[in-house]
Amino acid sequence: MKAWLICIDDTDDIGTKGTGEIAEEIAAKLAPREPQDARPAITRFVTRHQLFVHPDIPYTSHNSAMCFQVDTDLDFAEIKAICITHLKQESAPASDPGLAILDLASDYDVERLISFGQQAKVEVKTKEQAYALAAELGIDLSEHGGTGQGVIGAVAGLGLRLSGQDGRVKGQLQLGQQADETKVIEVTVAEALALTGLQAVISIDGEKLANDQLLTLKGKIKAVFTQHQFALLVSSEQGLWRNATQQQLKPY
């Protein structure tokens, strides 16, 4: 079984299915969950990577790319065919989808890829730059409609995911609060990790919490990708460790 990192960008428009949802659907098609699995492999979490917001960049509303890993016996041609079929089926007519596929076992310059991703958060990159880097690093990069501008974010998203220091995990974590978002849940770090499959609980200051520390959670509970771990982000408030607010999650 081989591991692949896949990133898509620029598939949506106002009022259409989001890029994150399309990414989750592709991940499910590439690596269907076995019935006995309690939850999908943690590496399959889709991460959202914020890119540069600038008037010269023709994004729809927020300019973010969506990245996920799949471990599969499918070969490259099969993987790409599934991705393309789904992108063509689900992308908005006015969108400019890009698709990047990286064989994680290949010999590629990870630092250059990370650097491109980090640059794409602070400066305008071009399609030519994205294609040139992809060719040099052996990344399969393709466009599937419109201007194909999404290839830039697709390559950048790979780099940002590989940096281990970027991205919010798509979706919310369920710790028993789903029926009532006003309900307060108290669990230890160890319990939260066991319930969610996450790898760590980390504060907004970067402190990794010990397994026996108590968390006071309420409302939307979301994870981030930081310190190369899928982590529940928390902040200290009046002596209690609370799940991060949307505002605190924004920089990720």
Added chain:
Amino acid sequence: MLQWFNQAGHLWLFKYGVEDYAPAREAAAHCDVFLSDDEDEHTDNVHRSCYNCMYRRWQPTSFQCHKKRA
């Protein structure tokens, strides 16, 4: 609308930047086409906020409102 936005051509630019939550919530409360974006794109804990609306397009220092597309 003019209470919270400046007209910029055929679009509206939010007056209060990217982190002034109270006016973003007020404006959304008075808007008849507010449409929640994907939850993963929300940046305000209060659901009905222009910061969470599908019709906002982020700019470096604020956002444009595309409600005329509604």
